[in-house]
Amino acid sequence: MNRRDFILAFGALAAMPGERPVRLRSNPFTLGVASGDPAPGGVVLWTRLAGIDPQRVAVDWEIAEDDRFRRIAKKGSSLALKEFGYSVHAEVGGLQPGRDYWYRFTAGGEASPVGRTRTARTSSGAANPFRFAFVSCQNYEHGYFTAYHHLAAEDLDVVVHLGDYIYETRFGTTIVRQHEAGEVFTLDQYRARYSLYRSDPDLQAAHAAFPWIVTPDDHEVQDNYAGAISKNEVPPEEFLRRRAAGYQAYYEFMPLRRTSMPAGPDISLFRKLSFGNLIDFHVLDTRQYRSDQPCGDGRKPRCAAALAPSQTMMGAKQENWLMTGLRSSQARWNVLANQVMIADVAQPVDGTKTYLMDTWGGYVEARKRLMNFLGQARPSNPVVITGDIHSNWVSDLKLDFDNPSSATVGTEFVGTSITSGGDGNDSVPEGLLEVNPHIKFFNTRRGYVRATVTPSLWTSDYRVVPFVSRPGAPVETRASFVVENGKLGAHRA
Ligand code: FE
Ligand code: CA
Numbered sequence: 001m002n003r004r005d006f007i008l009a010f011g012a013l014a015a016m017p018g019e020r021p022v023r024l025r026s027n028p029f030t031l032g033v034a035s036g037d038p039a040p041g042g043v044v045l046w047t048r049l050a051g052i053d054p055q056r057v058a059v060d061w062e063i064a065e066d067d068r069f070r071r072i073a074k075k076g077s078s079l080a081l082k083e084f085g086y087s088v089h090a091e092v093g094g095l096q097p098g099r100d101y102w103y104r105f106t107a108g109g110e111a112s113p114v115g116r117t118r119t120a121r122t123s124s125g126a127a128n129p130f131r132f133a134f135v136s137c138q139n140y141e142h143g144y145f146t147a148y149h150h151l152a153a154e155d156l157d158v159v160v161h162l163g164d165y166i167y168e169t170r171f172g173t174t175i176v177r178q179h180e181a182g183e184v185f186t187l188d189q190y191r192a193r194y195s196l197y198r199s200d201p202d203l204q205a206a207h208a209a210f211p212w213i214v215t216p217d218d219h220e221v222q223d224n225y226a227g228a229i230s231k232n233e234v235p236p237e238e239f240l241r242r243r244a245a246g247y248q249a250y251y252e253f254m255p256l257r258r259t260s261m262p263a264g265p266d267i268s269l270f271r272k273l274s275f276g277n278l279i280d281f282h283v284l285d286t287r288q289y290r291s292d293q294p295c296g297d298g299r300k301p302r303c304a305a306a307l308a309p310s311q312t313m314m315g316a317k318q319e320n321w322l323m324t325g326l327r328s329s330q331a332r333w334n335v336l337a338n339q340v341m342i343a344d345v346a347q348p349v350d351g352t353k354t355y356l357m358d359t360w361g362g363y364v365e366a367r368k369r370l371m372n373f374l375g376q377a378r379p380s381n382p383v384v385i386t387g388d389i390h391s392n393w394v395s396d397l398k399l400d401f402d403n404p405s406s407a408t409v410g411t412e413f414v415g416t417s418i419t420s421g422g423d424g425n426d427s428v429p430e431g432l433l434e435v436n437p438h439i440k441f442f443n444t445r446r447g448y449v450r451a452t453v454t455p456s457l458w459t460s461d462y463r464v465v466p467f468v469s470r471p472g473a474p475v476e477t478r479a480s481f482v483v484e485n486g487k488l489g490a491h492r493a
Helices: 003-010 146-152 187-198 201-209 236-253 315-328 364-377
Strands: 033-039 042-048 056-064 072-081 087-092 100-107 115-118 130-135 158-161 211-214 271-275 279-283 333-337 347-349 352-356 382-386 392-398 408-414 439-443 446-453 457-465 476-484
Touching (some): 033 201, 042 056, 072 087, 087 236, 146 201, 315 364, 364 408, 392 476
Parallel strands (some): 382 408
Antiparallel strands (some): 056 072, 347 352, 392 408, 392 439, 457 476
């Protein structure tokens, strides 16, 4: 039995009584704390020890009903192992639903910063709106994470991260601050990259303020990879070793449950999180199981390969899981936490329509299956939230994107990057909105989307910062869009 199977078989990495205490030279909690995947009675508490070298360290944790730790709700001890980079993922249960808790860790006489978290609610929230934010694409080299400073001051039930948490190599030429090294390939290199990102105080504050639900996109491993296929001409066996290193580091640094502990090049990330009967998050993984980008990737006119029924974005297993989950959902709002843009975007180049082959636009039949499903099964209020594309969009999802009068089957809110692409602006490419009538809003500002959800109304506020190339930007709401319960499609608030 290997270590992973052992842990899965016997549950927690709980420290045994009498575990020999370790003396530490300095505070090991420099990477901060986090919590994630909230359930009605529990949550995952995360930290990671830095700058230490024994084989294992016992880390104590406690979670309290108050920020001064007078009323301790639960406490325990976990082992931080060298082979997991001294990460701690403590799965706490037995808590009350829908309330705030505060938590901290101690090891070797040193204490972590205090984090705040919130368990999932069990009610519909009629009197108490559900608030969350979604984020993506935080290229450290492209700017300051000021958006996270503002996000941390919001009142949120949860933060959803839709991928590109790190960037594996340098992109673009306008570099505001530098990565610690060049392109990363090995586990230790990925760990160093995450450690750099997690050293950012604004990112740490956002993790310490709310529980997060996370799912990766491509840059957690490599730009535009697809399943076992690298963007370079690297044999799949070799690329899968790199993918294993990327997934391992991702797990080590994220507040994920043990069920998401990777096994070699595989990681289990598609999952459902429910908040009463108000909102279900169907969290997707559109990288690990997808077929290769058609037509040689990039921006292309639609070629035959993009229309092939064999094109898959989620893989058959995940696709079935999603449809089963949507069919059986009891929630008023059904969110698909998705990576790459699903609404069709035709960009005219010299009179020919072109499409990004890495988005759902390169997987036309797979998208048609999903749109047809939404049209026929009619799950309650489907809303897709998306990252990847470093710009803000609001779109109706159409049964047939080539026919503007076809039925609307859902709404997609695409959130911009935290920093990727650098300082943004409000300009719209010529013809974009005319050629794609289902698109209602676009800009390339930086920031995050804040959603306020009640049984009767969904509101998306596009929160933007005017610059990321230097610290200290203010935040404002650039636009707000609403979806009314039972009515498909978004409109301006
Ligand atoms: Fe990105
Ligand atoms: Ca991406």
